[in-house]
């Protein structure tokens with residue numbers, strides 16, 4: 001499996017999943033690119049995951065799993081994700097996270113049931129910046 005994420009500056013990051021003997025050691029294909037985007041302090045605006053079965057040549061689009069939806073939620077409900085759609089010639093279409101997950105649990109803990117993380121920077125980064133500005137260093141506190 002492989003994935004690509006599109007960033008707010010137009011850059012595209014790619015990553016792959018590992019074929020570990022122990023499946024518990026594996027990560028979704030999107031994970032590497034999402035962590036890299038976060039490290040670069042960039043917003044993810046779109047994500048796509050694809051796979052090819054052994055012996056096949058057809059590339060299939062996979063909707064993000066629940067954990068990857070959770071990872072992508074850092075950048076808000078407008079992040080577009082590729083989902084399979086056999087009603088189109090290309091076999092996939094783009095949907096927003098809000099469309100894929102209309103009952104996102106995190107909205108239960110925000111004012112007005114808004115999606116968390118939809119601001120100019122990921123929620124966690126804002127929190128980190130606020131702590132840094134207030135003089136609290138990262139690490140054990």
Ligand SMILES: [Zn+2]
Pocket residue numbers: 028029030064065066067068069
């Ligand atoms: Zn996943």
